[in-house]
Amino acid sequence: MLDNNQLLRFTTAGSVDDGKSTLIGRLLYDSKSIFEDQLEAITNTSKKKGHDGVDLALFTDGLRDEREQGITIDVAYRYFTTPKRKFIIADTPGHIQYTRNMVTGASTANVATILIDARHGVIEQTKRHAFIASLLQIPHIIVCINKMDLVDYSETVYNNIVTQFESISSKMLVTDVRFIPMSALNGDNVVNKSENMPWYQGAPMLHTLETMHISSDINKVDARFPVQTVLRPQREGFIDYRGYAGRVASGIFRKGDEITVMPSGFTSKIKTIDTLEGELTEAYAPMSISITLEDDIDISRGDMIVRSNNKPEASQDIEVMLCWLNNDGAKPRAKYTIKHTSNEQKAMIKEVIYKFDISTLERKEDDKELKMNDICKVKIRTTKPLMVDAYRENRTTGSIILVDDATNETVAAGMIV
Amino acid sequence: MSKYYLNYLDELESEAIFILREVWAQFQNPVILFSGGKDSILVTHLAKKAFYPAKIPFPLMHVDTGHNFPETIQFRDNIIKELGVDLIVGSVQDSIDDGRVAEEKGKNATRNSLQITTLLDAIEANKVDCAIGGGRRDEEKARAKERFFSHRDDFGQWDPKNQRPELWNIFNGKHFQGEHFRAFPISNWTEMDVWNYIKRENIAIPSLYFAHEREVVWRQNTWIPNSEFLILEDHEEVVTKKIRFRTLGDITITGGDESEADTLEKIAAEVAGMRNTERGNRSDDKRSESAMEDRKRQGYF
Structure with missing residues (x-):
């Protein structure tokens, strides 16, 4: 594996029937990422269950309850590596009652893979998956038109589905969409190019994942550094050292840059950018570093260091696309803890502007009750300003979660509009 | 950029x-x-x-x-x-x-x-x-x-x-x-x-991860190290093999693999070619599904 190999995170959403587990099993199997003892285990289970051959879908079975019920309940993370890249799959269930899991899996993904059964074309579930991918601003979408073996590998069927999908995606905020006709069961166009579909000129799925350009997925323009903690070594050689530790959220910081600390507004210059290996002249997202400044300023966790000529908005009133994640719905005008980067404040949902009907993708302005899996646009008021960017420009400084102080549970996730 | x-x-x-x-x-x-x-x-x-x-x-x-x-x-x-x-x-x-x-x-x-x-x-x-x-x-x-x-x-x-x-x-x-x-x-x-990173950073790890000669017993498809805690069955025989451990747990349950990998480079190469999972030699994980x-x-x- 080469030293400059990148990490690509992708999400798969799908239900039991559309072949999602088979697709993942096929990717892992054909890329030789399944070990012999794992293969032996699923071969035995396949026999016990009376399947013909090895059921690759069994490879993604997780918890005991899931194995017994034959469904995926939670997000499962899977890993494989090829000579070109390392991959992390966030494997999520596709049914409507698991919207929250899909949103969770999508939050860190570079690529969303959406599965379509070629026999059924674009269905309600496809729309929902595309909607979640656009809501979470996943930079790339791969539409896998699966089970092509069951429609005689027909180019016409494929073209019709592409047209159907484009008619819904054109109304959403998605930029890079690719279509791949495949049969995960037989291995067509997953890792190996299909001989059954000579009319398809594109690359198989794995090659697409290996070569797709992802370096621009992170915002390189707006320099944002949320302070996680302050390092004060108090030991010889570092008596007066005061380092601000954190992970660059976006953009690039260089030694000597003029910076502003938010929300205080104090300004200074970057004196050093430190790591255990030594000083750096520049640091970019998503590097974890420690910054020292020319001036002694009072800075603590929750503050944000930004370049003085490009600041986020400091605001106590934000509009958010909210996904409700908890079994208990939102209480009217209830107070929550809002977490945004390393910052934490109290917050109140002031108003539900509208709710999405996730099946029809229509807005509902009369139903304002927030229940599990609901997606809605809300107005939130915080006790102190948050330093925010719009989510579509910055996934790190544009996202929040709400925590219920009565239970300490994470009850909602939001994208700042 | x-x-x-x-x-x-x-x-x-x-x-x-x-x-x-x-x-x-x-x-x-x-x-x-x-x-x-x-x-x-x-x-x-x-x-x-x-x-x-x-x-x-x-x-x-x-x-x-x-x-x-x-x-x-x-x-x-x-x-x-x-x-x-x-x-x-x-x-x-x-x-x-x-x-x-x-x-x-x-x-x-x-x-x-x-x-x-x-x-x-x-x-x-x-x-x-x-x-x-x-x-x-x-x-x-x-x-x-x-x-x-x-x-x-x-x-x-x-x-x-x-x-x-x-x-x-x-x-x-x-x-x-x-x-x-x-x-x-x-x-x-x-x-x-983990191995690629340990190799890159040259992180010190216990000698047990490197191939070495050790007294072992063949049990449950792996080489279990001989120790004061091991109770031998009649048919079992203590032999000396060149082995290394892929994971470290208790001496009583951690099985080793025969190996010649005695440097980080060789270990990384060996792991890359392995066809069984890491915990496959851990009898604690074999007890049930x-x-x-x-x-x-x-x-x-």
Whole structure:
């Protein structure tokens, strides 16, 4: 594996029937990422269950309850590596009652893979998956038109589905969409190019994942550094050292840059950018570093260091696309803890502007009750300003979660509009 | 602009450092669970990076089963001295002597599951609110659904169906008195990533990982090391083989592979070509299909 190999995170959403587990099993199997003892285990289970051959879908079975019920309940993370890249799959269930899991899996993904059964074309579930991918601003979408073996590998069927999908995606905020006709069961166009579909000129799925350009997925323009903690070594050689530790959220910081600390507004210059290996002249997202400044300023966790000529908005009133994640719905005008980067404040949902009907993708302005899996646009008021960017420009400084102080549970996730 | 991206190892490192700093910022009294295995050594190495130039601001905690490889204990004591951090030891022998747990009987008896009680007692006695572990999601299917910040109730139990959702890089470590968290900074690393990184950073690891001559017994399809704790069956024979260990657990249950890999380069090459999973030689995981899940629910690492 080469030293400059990148990490690509992708999400798969799908239900039991559309072949999602088979697709993942096929990717892992054909890329030789399944070990012999794992293969032996699923071969035995396949026999016990009376399947013909090895059921690759069994490879993604997780918890005991899931194995017994034959469904995926939670997000499962899977890993494989090829000579070109390392991959992390966030494997999520596709049914409507698991919207929250899909949103969770999508939050860190570079690529969303959406599965379509070629026999059924674009269905309600496809729309929902595309909607979640656009809501979470996943930079790339791969539409896998699966089970092509069951429609005689027909180019016409494929073209019709592409047209159907484009008619819904054109109304959403998605930029890079690719279509791949495949049969995960037989291995067509997953890792190996299909001989059954000579009319398809594109690359198989794995090659697409290996070569797709992802370096621009992170915002390189707006320099944002949320302070996680302050390092004060108090030991010889570092008596007066005061380092601000954190992970660059976006953009690039260089030694000597003029910076502003938010929300205080104090300004200074970057004196050093430190790591255990030594000083750096520049640091970019998503590097974890420690910054020292020319001036002694009072800075603590929750503050944000930004370049003085490009600041986020400091605001106590934000509009958010909210996904409700908890079994208990939102209480009217209830107070929550809002977490945004390393910052934490109290917050109140002031108003539900509208709710999405996730099946029809229509807005509902009369139903304002927030229940599990609901997606809605809300107005939130915080006790102190948050330093925010719009989510579509910055996934790190544009996202929040709400925590219920009565239970300490994470009850909602939001994208700042 | 094309050079402004991290390679996969740098990205994994940065993510782990971020998690370690979040733990420090969100908890009062965290510890690193240190077994002397490569994963906990890696987490400790990453903690060194996360807080440099300060030293690691929390202690290491070792759950000592008493059935150790002597090399592991030696290694542990050296690293404590080098880092200048405190060590907390929870002793399974003490738990047995106090009547908190009973020793398993029979030839394949292990102290593996006894560790759960000792671990939870040590967490409670030291008022630990976050125990940082070297667990990885690729190790075992029950771990594939583990969170970076994993909530435990006041009995130390894990409820896989009631896990907090984790989105983006926002981690919620809020908890009530008596509850604690487990944090897993290297969740997204695979065994191969760990070895590639250890090689790159030239991290010191116990000699047991390198091929060496050792007295062993062939049992359950693996080479179990001879030790004072091993009860031989009549048909079993102690032989000397050149082996290395792929994971380190108790000396009674950790099987070795025949190997010639005596450098980090050779180990990484060997791991890359392996066709069985890492825990395939751990008899604790072979007990049933959900052996790991069941132990995790009770509070295992």
